[in-house]
Amino acid sequence: MNIKEKLKFLPQTPGVYIMKDKYKNIIYIGKSKCLKNRVTQYFMPSYAPSKKIVKMVKFIDDIEIVKTDTELDALLLECDLIKKFNPMYNTLLKSDRSYAYLKLNIDEKYPLLECSIKKTDNGLYFGPYCHIKKLDTIAKILSNHFKIRQCKGIQILKGCIKGDIGICLEPCRKENIEEYSFAIKKLIDTLNGYNLEIIESLTTKMERETEKLNFEKALKYKEDIENIKSLINRTRAINFIKNKKFTICSIKIDENLTKLYIFEGIEKIYSKIIVKDNLDLSYLDLKKFNKENLYLIKDDIDLSNIIYNYLNTKSECKFFQADKLDIQQINRLLLKY
Missing domain, CATH: 3.40.1440.10 (GIY-YIG endonuclease)
Structure with a gap:
């Protein structure tokens, strides 16, 4: 044929x-x-x-x-x-895809945010993320927003261009350890996917430029927003998988059938089609499922994104996470359909 x-x-x-x-x-x-x-x-x-x-x-x-x-x-x-x-x-x-980390060299008095191909010291690392070129751009967006220094090494300078235009706290010209530390804390919260202040700020700037008919600048802010959202989404996906919890998921196939999944990290450890009129799960031996420490390698990043994005965007999918597996919780999940 x-x-x-x-x-x-x-x-x-x-x-x-x-x-x-x-x-x-x-x-x-x-x-x-x-x-x-x-x-x-x-x-x-x-x-x-x-x-x-x-x-x-x-x-x-x-x-x-x-x-x-x-x-x-x-x-x-x-x-x-x-x-x-x-x-x-x-x-x-996928030939243009390679992986890198965002790194804060927290051993320094005024930490710097930069890209790193691999973990080489005791810095604070986030990732790994794919698309290194975009990661450099994202590091610059974040540094500008939180006014983190971008120069290598602290030297006493008479002038600081980035400071003059308001995108650097100028640790090279003034002692401001408390203000700088607070900015680093907010940056870390953003990199962990908790603080979305930067998206709100960039959105406001984009809308302001649109009102002024400065569409080129508005488009640049729009691209910045998309890059930051992509980073936060990938961070949440990695954290979702690494949080040492079981993920229990059910997907509706039709009016009578649902498929049940149990994940440990990115590993599918159980799946079975469940008939709506027969939700008896007494046969399921939950004791054999024991959580282990989860370590993501670079090859796992795509899969962690796939699982996270599917669970969080598909209407036919319901899920929850738990430290321990419980038959009653699973039954309640299946009854949602």
């Missing part, structure tokens, strides 16, 4: 699609909530999201699909298969 014939029979269900060239090499792996719509899209004449995708489609000779119960299953399976087979076009499309 050729590709055109296969497209006619694709299911409208969640799943993973595996694209192969004429030599049966796997060149790309993707996932979708609706396989038929997503896979068919690649072969539409008007579909050209990037030159790499257009080139890839020319090499597709065969497509395999794996149906899954839910979109979350498809997301998790896609991650596993990409790690296993490392398809060429999955690699090419």
